Amino acid sequence: MIPLLKRIFRTGIVTEPLPEAGEAKAEIERLQDEILTILGRALTIREVDAGSCNGCELEIHALNNAYYNLEGRGIKFVASPRHADMLLVTGPVTRNMENALRIAYDCTPDPKLVVAVGDCGCTGGIFGESYASCGAVDNVVAVDVRVPGCPPTPLALMQGILAAVKRG
Amino acid sequence: MLFHAEPIEFTLQEGDGAPAWRGRAADGDDLQRFAVSVHRHGGRIAALWGEDVRPMGRGFTLHCVFALDEGHAWVTLDLPAENPAYPDLAGIFPAANRMQRATRDLVGIAFEGGDQRPWLRHGAWPEGWYPLRHDAPSPPEGIGFANLPSDYAFVQMGGEGAHEIPVGPIHAGIIEPGHFRFTVVGERVLRLEQRLGYQHKGVEKRFIGMDLAEGSRLAGRISGDATCAYAWAYAVAAEAACGVEPSGRALGLRALMLERERVANHLGDLGALGNDAAFAFGLTQFMRLKEDWLRLNARVFGHRFMMDRIVPGGVAVDIDGAALAEIGAQCSALEREVKALRSIYDEHPGLQDRFLTLGPISAELARELSLTGVAARATGLLLDGRAWRHGYEPPVPYAGLGVRPASDERGDVAARVAVRFDEVFESLRLIRAIAGNLPTGPLRLEVAPKPGVEGLGVIEGWRGEVVVGLRLDAQGRIARAHPHDPSWQAWPALEFAVLKDIVPDFPLINKSFNLSYSGADL
Numbered sequence: 306m307i308p309l310l311k312r313i314f315r316t317g318i319v320t321e322p323l324p325e326a327g328e329a330k331a332e333i334e335r336l337q338d339e340i341l342t343i344l345g346r347a348l349t350i351r352e353v354d355a356g357s358c359n360g361c362e363l364e365i366h367a368l369n370n371a372y373y374n375l376e377g378r379g380i381k382f383v384a385s386p387r388h389a390d391m392l393l394v395t396g397p398v399t400r401n402m403e404n405a406l407r408i409a410y411d412c413t414p415d416p417k418l419v420v421a422v423g424d425c426g427c428t429g430g431i432f433g434e435s436y437a438s439c440g441a442v443d444n445v446v447a448v449d450v451r452v453p454g455c456p457p458t459p460l461a462l463m464q465g466i467l468a469a470v471k472r473g
Numbered sequence: 474m475l476f477h478a479e480p481i482e483f484t485l486q487e488g489d490g491a492p493a494w495r496g497r498a499a500d501g502d503d504l505q506r507f508a509v510s511v512h513r514h515g516g517r518i519a520a521l522w523g524e525d526v527r528p529m530g531r532g533f534t535l536h537c538v539f540a541l542d543e544g545h546a547w548v549t550l551d552l553p554a555e556n557p558a559y560p561d562l563a564g565i566f567p568a569a570n571r572m573q574r575a576t577r578d579l580v581g582i583a584f585e586g587g588d589q590r591p592w593l594r595h596g597a598w599p600e601g602w603y604p605l606r607h608d609a610p611s612p613p614e615g616i617g618f619a620n621l622p623s624d625y626a627f628v629q630m631g632g633e634g635a636h637e638i639p640v641g642p643i644h645a646g647i648i649e650p651g652h653f654r655f656t657v658v659g660e661r662v663l664r665l666e667q668r669l670g671y672q673h674k675g676v677e678k679r680f681i682g683m684d685l686a687e688g689s690r691l692a693g694r695i696s697g698d699a700t701c702a703y704a705w706a707y708a709v710a711a712e713a714a715c716g717v718e719p720s721g722r723a724l725g726l727r728a729l730m731l732e733r734e735r736v737a738n739h740l741g742d743l744g745a746l747g748n749d750a751a752f753a754f755g756l757t758q759f760m761r762l763k764e765d766w767l768r769l770n771a772r773v774f775g776h777r778f779m780m781d782r783i784v785p786g787g788v789a790v791d792i793d794g795a796a797l798a799e800i801g802a803q804c805s806a807l808e809r810e811v812k813a814l815r816s817i818y819d820e821h822p823g824l825q826d827r828f829l830t831l832g833p834i835s836a837e838l839a840r841e842l843s844l845t846g847v848a849a850r851a852t853g854l855l856l857d858g859r860a861w862r863h864g865y866e867p868p869v870p871y872a873g874l875g876v877r878p879a880s881d882e883r884g885d886v887a888a889r890v891a892v893r894f895d896e897v898f899e900s901l902r903l904i905r906a907i908a909g910n911l912p913t914g915p916l917r918l919e920v921a922p923k924p925g926v927e928g929l930g931v932i933e934g935w936r937g938e939v940v941v942g943l944r945l946d947a948q949g950r951i952a953r954a955h956p957h958d959p960s961w962q963a964w965p966a967l968e969f970a971v972l973k974d975i976v977p978d979f980p981l982i983n984k985s986f987n988l989s990y991s992g993a994d995l
Contacts, residue, residue, distance in 0.1 A: 354647075358697035359698050371761045
């Protein structure tokens, strides 16, 4: 137990001292604050991988690391679309996932926000549209905001979430 | 040359990749006999795919790659244009079953016997329509095929108190989609059956007609977490086909990136494994280390996951002395941190209580399922394409680095955790060795596509062995590319690992494998 506690104290709170440029740090804090100011409460997000290569998921995971600390600021990923304010959808939407994505969308209570993540979620990307792929997320469900990138950085993801909240 | 005195004549592939031989089976019986012989000698099935070669005035071909002690044997079987079929190989290598079903769904090549249920074809295209046939009629203009909900004949288990728990395709976490059907009594798992294919986005069809550069980008997006492994395996295939040997500097940089990819993924997994055992401290600490690691990737290589940095002919990014020094310093710092965290993991009773004896597989099962990678090494199998073994010489630059494969004989979650820790330390050693002795040379050579050539690339990725088979057409564009993920062989192992454990332990067992959906669904 002692080594564990020592490690925690020695690590300290890394959310503050971002190793990158000061602007990025300020930007992250501004985004986190702005999201919560606008919402006035916690935002809940259901992530749906509708056919990605798993690259976008790596960066969505990173949102919860100590540097970006999204959950620490009240923005939470939830297990059910029924608990979600927002769907964060990566693509391309495979035809084998088309029905599942529609069901998840229908299960999300109104008013709901949808953010399409990654080049593939925005346009179909390198996979495009085919016998197996519906392409962009908005070919299947209505999209509020697109976050391009392959994969988009955690900062870009936060900006996309904020943009959707501002619109909604 | 011949292997095991079987009547298939092999020739060694040129180039500096892992050793690969090319041969043709005269008929299905020859192929089956060869497979039996490979199995008897302790070999594995490494990949299987089909191809429509009727435009070349032939019929269909079946491609099988077997892994032998010495390297990989790529065997092709010619099949007629009408009713192409071959004998079932899953009776010899059970892992072949899903590959055979996928090949049937995509190319329309039948296999005789065994489980015949559809695999990649759910309800999105009609039975009897095969996307990889060159004469497949286009889906109806504008509307496409109807996307019908499909029923899958899961194996049913009876008995008092037995019931099913369906999970997925959308899972509770931030994770790829797939369906798990548990049959349980109380909490205990009697059977797990997977149904995958939800990530099938038509990758192999997309490859057809691409030039080598486009193909490289696509190869790097088969499974995003293994982008370096795929890009390198693809590059080896393209270079072997076109007769190009990249410089020592390019190969060193590739290995540097591949090992950085391995470390990044292992850090993430070690954190997530702690988290799934209710030890959130582990996740927080390892994700912090992973983020530091990825940020240096972004600074040095221009991309957090180093996508599109490994290209046919070499690499697309150079590195200077200052960056090499920074990489070396980061390795030393990370090593200290991970050592401290490992002792915390090892000495935490609650964590060890969850890890030990959970989700076990035996070396025998691993061998039967042709398993590679972390999960195989965690049963005591010394399978690592980067390491020397009897009769096998690893590719440059690993041949000169003396890679020590990690090993643990327990076969459980604890073993898969231990192997990951060991591999992090070994990769840090390798990165420092490569960074400290990077040869000079051109970064990237021109790869002029040649008509009708073929190549095979095999790379030991962080998850296991990645195989890419490639053939160019008469114009030098991609006629067929097949990327093969180690998850094909590892998913069935997970079905065994979970038996007799309880449902709430499944997430932890699943995470200890951390398999790719996208890589195997294609």
